[in-house]
Amino acid sequence: MRRLVAAFFICICTSAWTQDVDLDWTVINKEWAFIKQQTGAPDNLPMPVIIVDPTLPTGARMMFQFPTKQDSQVPMQIMINPRTLVEYNREMIDWGLGHELTHYAFVMRENNWEYTRTWFVITQKHHCNREFMRITKELADVIYNIYHGERERYAMWDQVQRSCVTQPNQ
Numbered sequence: 001m002r003r004l005v006a007a008f009f010i011c012i013c014t015s016a017w018t019q020d021v022d023l024d025w026t027v028i029n030k031e032w033a034f035i036k037q038q039t040g041a042p043d044n045l046p047m048p049v050i051i052v053d054p055t056l057p058t059g060a061r062m063m064f065q066f067p068t069k070q071d072s073q074v075p076m077q078i079m080i081n082p083r084t085l086v087e088y089n090r091e092m093i094d095w096g097l098g099h100e101l102t103h104y105a106f107v108m109r110e111n112n113w114e115y116t117r118t119w120f121v122i123t124q125k126h127h128c129n130r131e132f133m134r135i136t137k138e139l140a141d142v143i144y145n146i147y148h149g150e151r152e153r154y155a156m157w158d159q160v161q162r163s164c165v166t167q168p169n170q
Contacts, residue, residue: 023050023097024090027146031098034142038135039105042113048104050097053079061088064100066107072119078104091143091152095159098139102132128164136160 032047048064056063061084066076078100084093103126111120126132140156143149163170 022085024094027090027094027143028097028101030146031094031139031142032101034139035098035101035105035135038138039102039109041105041108045105045108045113045115047101049075049077051077051079052082052085054082056081058083062096062100064103064107066104067119069119069121076104076115076120089152091147091149092155092159094143095136095139095156098142099136099159099163102126102135102139106132125169127170128168133160133164136163 028047035041036043036045048066056079058081061081063079064077065074065079067074078097080093080097084096088096106124106126106129107120107122108115110122110124111117137157137160140153140160143156144153
């Protein structure tokens with residue numbers, strides 16, 4: 001039965017764009033404002049498109065992708081694995097999106113905030129960058145101040161460290 005529900009959910013979400021994804025937009029917008037303030041982003045920097053993508057590898061909960069010189073056809077977007085929306089609570093989904101939005105802000109800053117470019121360069125790794133780690137750790141506090149989930153806040157803090165340890169080249 002669970003597989004049937006998951007298959008149905010995947011079919012529904014295959015082409016969902018930002019406005020169609022059932023996410024906690026109030027919290028995500030607060031996170032986005034915080035990230036822009038922390039990175040010095042212009043107020044008018046838009047969020048990238050957020051989609052649900054059932055083609056993500058099983059182990060990938062979310063992913064930020066952007067066009068590069070080598071692959072300029074890749075769309076700038078954050079992709080969410082549909083399983084993530086079923087298996088994780090709102091706090092962890094919000095934090096994950098904040099993490100991906102922080103990647104986006106770092107890439108935009110490195111490219112002079114020119115979000116309409118056809119491709120982007122990236123020279124720094126993010127996961128073990130002290131500023132990236134601080135911002136994503138503080139996103140846990142932004143979420144905690146709304147939901148007040150102590151266990152979830154500790155789980156988010158753990159994810160900051162885990163990202164650095166398990167994926168230092170990202």
